[in-house]
Amino acid sequence: xxxxxxxxTIVLQxxxxxxxxxxxxxxxxxxxxxxxxxAQTVWNKASRHSDRTRKKASRH
Numbered sequence: 001x002x003x004x005x006x007x008x009t010i011v012l013q014x015x016x017x018x019x020x021x022x023x024x025x026x027x028x029x030x031x032x033x034x035x036x037x038x039a040q041t042v043w044n045k046a047s048r049h050s051d052r053t054r055k056k057a058s059r060h
Contacts, residue, residue, distance in 0.1 A: 009033065 003009055004023045011019040011026070011033045019031050026033040 011036075 007022065008020055009023060009026060010017055011031070013032060019026055019029065019033050021029075027037065028034075
């Protein structure tokens, strides 16, 4: 199970609830949850690209 399948996700900032809802609903808001998911997506893509680059370099 991932956070995408949770009935409700609660986003905290400085100990305060700033957003709550299902994954899809939170993504439609322009808030902290959406920003976190976008940052994680960018990081994951960069990490995969870096892994492929290293594998190609090690073959030469």
